[in-house]
Amino acid sequence: AAQTPTESIQLNQIGFYPNAPKHAIVPETGRTFAVIAGRDTVFRGTLSEVRTNPYASRQTRVADFTAFQKPGTYQLVIPEVGTSYPFKIQGNIHRSVAQASIKMFYYNRVSAPLTKAYAGKWARPVGHPDTKVVVHPSAASKERPAGTVLSSPGGWYDAGDYNKYIVNSGITVGTLLSLYEDHPAFVQKLSLDIPEKTNAIPDLLDEVLVNLRWMLTMQDPNDGGVYHKLTNAKFDGMIMPQNAHTVRYVVQKSTAATLDFAAVMAQAARVFKPFSKALPGLSDSCRVMAVQAWNWAKENPKVLYDQDAINKSFDPDISTGTYGDRDVSDEWIWAAAELYALTKDKQYRLAWLPDPKAPLPSWNQVRTLGYYTLTRLQKQLPEAAQGEVSGLRALLLKEADALVADYAASANATVMGQTAKDFIWGSSSVAANQGIALLHAYRLSPRKEYLAGALSNLNYLLGQNATGYCFLTGFGSKRVMHPHHRLSEADGVVDPIPGMISGGANPGQQDKCTTYPSKIPDVSFTDDVCSYASNEIAINWNAPLVYLAVAMEALQGK
Numbered sequence: 001a002a003q004t005p006t007e008s009i010q011l012n013q014i015g016f017y018p019n020a021p022k023h024a025i026v027p028e029t030g031r032t033f034a035v036i037a038g039r040d041t042v043f044r045g046t047l048s049e050v051r052t053n054p055y056a057s058r059q060t061r062v063a064d065f066t067a068f069q070k071p072g073t074y075q076l077v078i079p080e081v082g083t084s085y086p087f088k089i090q091g092n093i094h095r096s097v098a099q100a101s102i103k104m105f106y107y108n109r110v111s112a113p114l115t116k117a118y119a120g121k122w123a124r125p126v127g128h129p130d131t132k133v134v135v136h137p138s139a140a141s142k143e144r145p146a147g148t149v150l151s152s153p154g155g156w157y158d159a160g161d162y163n164k165y166i167v168n169s170g171i172t173v174g175t176l177l178s179l180y181e182d183h184p185a186f187v188q189k190l191s192l193d194i195p196e197k198t199n200a201i202p203d204l205l206d207e208v209l210v211n212l213r214w215m216l217t218m219q220d221p222n223d224g225g226v227y228h229k230l231t232n233a234k235f236d237g238m239i240m241p242q243n244a245h246t247v248r249y250v251v252q253k254s255t256a257a258t259l260d261f262a263a264v265m266a267q268a269a270r271v272f273k274p275f276s277k278a279l280p281g282l283s284d285s286c287r288v289m290a291v292q293a294w295n296w297a298k299e300n301p302k303v304l305y306d307q308d309a310i311n312k313s314f315d316p317d318i319s320t321g322t323y324g325d326r327d328v329s330d331e332w333i334w335a336a337a338e339l340y341a342l343t344k345d346k347q348y349r350l351a352w353l354p355d356p357k358a359p360l361p362s363w364n365q366v367r368t369l370g371y372y373t374l375t376r377l378q379k380q381l382p383e384a385a386q387g388e389v390s391g392l393r394a395l396l397l398k399e400a401d402a403l404v405a406d407y408a409a410s411a412n413a414t415v416m417g418q419t420a421k422d423f424i425w426g427s428s429s430v431a432a433n434q435g436i437a438l439l440h441a442y443r444l445s446p447r448k449e450y451l452a453g454a455l456s457n458l459n460y461l462l463g464q465n466a467t468g469y470c471f472l473t474g475f476g477s478k479r480v481m482h483p484h485h486r487l488s489e490a491d492g493v494v495d496p497i498p499g500m501i502s503g504g505a506n507p508g509q510q511d512k513c514t515t516y517p518s519k520i521p522d523v524s525f526t527d528d529v530c531s532y533a534s535n536e537i538a539i540n541w542n543a544p545l546v547y548l549a550v551a552m553e554a555l556q557g558k
């Protein structure tokens with residue numbers, strides 16, 4: 001009789017490309033393993049030596065079945081442990097993961113009804129029209145005094161909450177546009193089941209336009225400054241959008257929001273230029289608005305978003321997400337890099353001149369996004385910048401070499417999680433962004449180690465991790481069912497909206513949920529709606545997964 005699969009064998013619960021590395025993480029009690037297809041044993045192997053990781057109590061062994069390449073559906077058996085969840089070996093194995101992780105953005109559209117034809121059982125009426133948004137006193141200007149009513153519809157809900165934040169939109173849209181720029185031919189052919197699928201624009205860019213058009217409404221045309229966010233005063237309860245009617249505000253212009261806006265609009269001006277016939281004027285508007293944003297930032301170089309200070313001076317109090325970056329030096333670099341790549345104007349080059357660091361991108365650390373662009377477009381840049389961009393190439397490769405140096409012998413055999421520091425709020429996005437960093441290294445120097453390292457982190461997200469969860473809703477055998485996501489919680493549908501990557505393990509446990517199994521970093525996760533610190537979803541976590549999954553599909557077979 002078939003055995004109930006054990007969650008102690010941790011592997012990508014979707015599967016593997018035939019020619020790719022294939023690993024599973026198993027408890028140290030095992031010695032040998034077999035790959036089975038039904039009753040037939042198709043491959044046998046010996047487990048690795050015992051491995052430990054420096055921060056967890058766990059000891060593991062690794063099953064390596066890379067040599068087995070035959071397409072099919074299989075399970076892994078370890079006599080002392082049990083039988084794994086089923087997985088496939090197949091070409092295009094991550095196609096549906098790639099498509100679903102993009103469709104997540106469709107499901108999170110604001111100010112739009114979702115029809116049965118595209119949303120199935122998650123169809124819902126329009127919510128948050130955002131056509132009557134109030135200028136909060138913190139955002140008042142001569143032309144737009146407090147109480148002025150603006151229209152700022154559309155975009156995507158940021159996360160489990162219903163607010164819209166420019167800073168987080170910045171890295172999200174930038175990452176998706178970069179995917180298009182790095183794999184244009186593949187992305188043009190990637191079809192998505194969204195309402196715009198028959199128009200002349202690649203479907204991924206159609207979805208990006210939903211948020212880009214909202215972002216454009218967040219710039220004050222009178223001075224070029226960009227509002228930090230569009231938000232309720234307080235977080236909504238767990239209700240559906242059509243039932244949420246509290247006042248929405250635009251709040252204080254900030255330097256971080258304005259520079260992120262400048263970077264994204266400069267990139268969009270470049271990406272949408274070839275689509276000028278279908279989108280007349282868009283590319284030019286993006287370019288003009290990017291420059292206006294930059295000019296506002298030059299006049300206001302360090303307006304930080306400090307919600308406590310705002311609440312001391314103005315009413316009503318605002319208590320929603322802050323995205324309150326304390327250091328905007330990296331936003332300057334990203335905006336300057338994108339504006340230089342677009343205009344080749346020397347004033348911008350002087351503003352991105354490298355200092356030798358390329359930290360992993362996150363909402364509050366964006367300089368490396370600029371380095372990705374400068375190295376991607378190196379051949380089109382002026383002679384004056386060539387030496388510096390070559391320096392950036394070397395820097396990106398150095399960072400990638402550090403990521404792949406030791407992971408293959410680590411307890412999880414993934415680049416993610418070699419150090420406890422990887423497990424922060426939204427740790428899944430750390431895994432995905434490490435993957436992207438390695439794919440950029442592969443673009444610059446096509447070494448197999450980079451590709452294998454990137455894939456190891458996709459495997460991490462889909463099940464090769466200490467929690468045993470496949471972190472992508474709607475996928476895998478051990479599924480995330482209760483993400484902190486108002487739409488999924490309030491809709492009365494058992495299944496959460498599919499294609500959303502859960503934030504992942506985070507020992508901070510800032511939500512104070514009582515259902516965490518442990519404080520050890522790599523297992524500090526709970527599939528509980530209370531857990532916004534480990535089980536929320538967010539656009540800036542999905543975007544790097546989209547990049548990683550789509551790029552792996554584009555590069556499979558290499």
Ligand code: G3I
Binds near residue numbers: 321322425532
């Ligand atoms: O900067 C420190 C770093 O120095 C330190 O080593 C590290 C150790 O934990 O913490 C770092 O600060 C963290 C910060 O994110 C930067 O990564 C904070 O602990 C952590 O609490 C903070 O979490 C942010 C969270 O909002 C709370 O502000 C998340 O990154 C951010 O993704 C999340 O965003 C929320 C929005 O506000 C509202 N919408 C939902 C969204 C997702 O949860």
Ligand code: 9MR
Binds near residue numbers: 235320536
């Ligand atoms: O739902 C909110 C989530 O999107 C945020 O990430 C999180 C931290 O800012 O806050 C959540 O809202 C909670 C609030 O902070 C405290 N009361 C309970 C809310 C969750 O329902």
